[in-house]
Amino acid sequence: MTIDWERAYSEHNNQSIILPLKWNPFAVRRVHDLLHCERCGECCKYGRVPVTQVDVDRAPEIAPYIQREGERGFLITKGGCPFLKDNLCSIYDRRPDVCWLFPMQTPITTDGREMIVLRLKCRSALSAAQVLYSEAKCQTVPSAPDSN
Numbered sequence: 001m002t003i004d005w006e007r008a009y010s011e012h013n014n015q016s017i018i019l020p021l022k023w024n025p026f027a028v029r030r031v032h033d034l035l036h037c038e039r040c041g042e043c044c045k046y047g048r049v050p051v052t053q054v055d056v057d058r059a060p061e062i063a064p065y066i067q068r069e070g071e072r073g074f075l076i077t078k079g080g081c082p083f084l085k086d087n088l089c090s091i092y093d094r095r096p097d098v099c100w101l102f103p104m105q106t107p108i109t110t111d112g113r114e115m116i117v118l119r120l121k122c123r124s125a126l127s128a129a130q131v132l133y134s135e136a137k138c139q140t141v142p143s144a145p146d147s148n
């Protein structure tokens with residue numbers, strides 16, 4: 001039996017999908033290597049990107065565009081990140097960590113395990129998920145909670 005990806009895609013409401021991989025540095029690297037950005041720029045129009053002081057230290061030019069909420073900071077990207085030029089990131093080598101990770105999401109816990117979640121909004125996510133599910137010989141795709 002093989003996974004009906006079209007069905008899995010619609011069942012997951014085009015939102016996110018849990019990978020058959022526990023969150024660890026090697027797995028994150030593996031997923032990152034499988035993602036082939038198509039430069040659609042969609043991830044840079046989300047709304048806001050959580051950033052840390054490390055991100056600001058690496059790319060000080062993002063500081064004027066950060067909105068603070070208590071201890072947390074967000075780079076405001078609604079309508080298009082100020083650093084998106086011709087659908088390319090103008091600070092690509094110094095982009096915030098969350099941008100580097102996208103479409104990987106903060107790990108969630110299922111059955112006590114922290115797994116990697118991929119946002120299907122990214123065009124490269126589905127093909128990476130298919131490769132990883134095939135490698136793991138999985139026949140079902142578990143549900144992932146909705147995330148925005």
Ligand code: SF4
Binds near residue numbers: 044124
């Ligand atoms: S959504 Fe995915 S394919 Fe599009 S620019 Fe972002 S990382 Fe690249």
Ligand code: SF4
Binds near residue numbers: 081085
């Ligand atoms: S910093 Fe770069 S990768 Fe991150 S949202 Fe802005 S343009 Fe996109």
